[in-house]
Amino acid sequence: HTLPIEHTNMFPVEVSCNGSHPTYSEVSKIWLAEPLIHALTSDHEEEVNVTVERKKEHDKIIILNCLDSCYGHALDKLFNIQRHLDHHAHLGLVVIIQSSMRNLVPEGVSEIWELDTPFKTFEHRIKGFDQLVKTRVLESKEAYLSRADMNLDYSLLRIPLFVKHNPLRFDKLYEYPARITFILREDRFWLTNKVNHFLYLVARKLGQLSLIKFYFIILQNRNFRKLAKLLVKQYPDLQITAIGIGSPGGMNRYVQDLREPYQEYRMHEDERYRLYSESHLIFGVHGSHMILPSALAGAFISLHQDFKIPHFSEDFIPRHSNPQRQAFLGRFLSDRNSPKAIASHIKNLFGALYSMEKTKF
Incomplete structure (x- = not known):
């Protein structure tokens, strides 16, 4: 069952480990549910180089995953950085991004995880990536996962920040x-x-x-x-x-x-x-x-x-x-x-x- 984050907050997906008994909104079938289920149930994994840049040390972190096969979706996730810098300054912000978006990450984040691969790669699982995240979580005293809200009020967005x-x-x-x-x-x-x-x-x-x-x-x-x-x-x-x-x-x-x-x-x-x-x-x-x-x-x-x-x-x-x-x-x-x-x-x-x-x- 998907977590209530990103698009799955509005369009949750459920599926058995073998791909049977899928449950999802018909609205999200083509662009979200079916690709997600295929990635979860497929044996295919992509080899991707992950570069981790630690700018500040924090034992309490919040992880913002900006990976998406659609550039526009990834950009909306990235814009959540503004909210976290404004309201969660006591936490170290860990941002996970596709490499072409590196220059959009503003000052103030604690870590940048950069994946140098085309956007379409994120339609598949990334080999070893799950373990990287788990290792980082276990290193921390407290760890949170960002909701990565997709319905953003752009009137509040400070574009020069990015x-x-x-x-x-x-x-x-x-x-x-x-x-x-x-x-x-x-x-x-x-x-x-x-x-x-x-x-x-x-x-x-x-x-x-x-x-x-x-x-x-x-x-x-x-x-x-x-x-x-x-x-x-x-x-x-x-x-x-x-x-x-x-x-x-x-x-x-x-x-x-x-x-x-x-x-x-x-x-x-x-x-x-x-x-x-x-x-x-x-x-x-x-x-x-x-x-x-x-x-x-x-x-x-x-x-x-x-x-x-x-x-x-x-x-x-x-x-x-x-x-x-x-x-x-x-x-x-x-x-x-x-x-x-x-x-x-x-x-x-x-x-x-x-x-x-x-x-x-």
């Missing part, structure tokens, strides 16, 4: 030349055509996406090129940057293309956060690591695919206490929107900022 940069101030949106940052990945695509959408879903379903993704990359790059050309025509001094995991190329002269392969991408995290915090607007497809950029940039436009509608609001962090300002500066649109339609949204956003100046009652 990314070391302040979000762009609202009044900076009036300063020109403006900067727009495109966020691209080679496994999330902006496809405006129904036929291409259908082809993408079929390839994804059959596990053949890698064979034809070059075609979708060409289409996506073309859409971003068109958008950049339309925007520069409207704003000649506009600065446009493309950031993401992938190979640079396929853009036009209006775009500074800073895309990188994954290994290089990991090394320049702080520079990306700086660019996001200087961006008037970020633009990308849902699932392209838009969460932290949305908390740093002045505004964002997130494109969602139809099958992502149930999750469209999970890929951002709200910045503004004024609901109208947040709705104006944070837009969720279908990926069927053409470059021309997106350009119209951006023109409206930059041209009607004055309407967001509100007088208090």
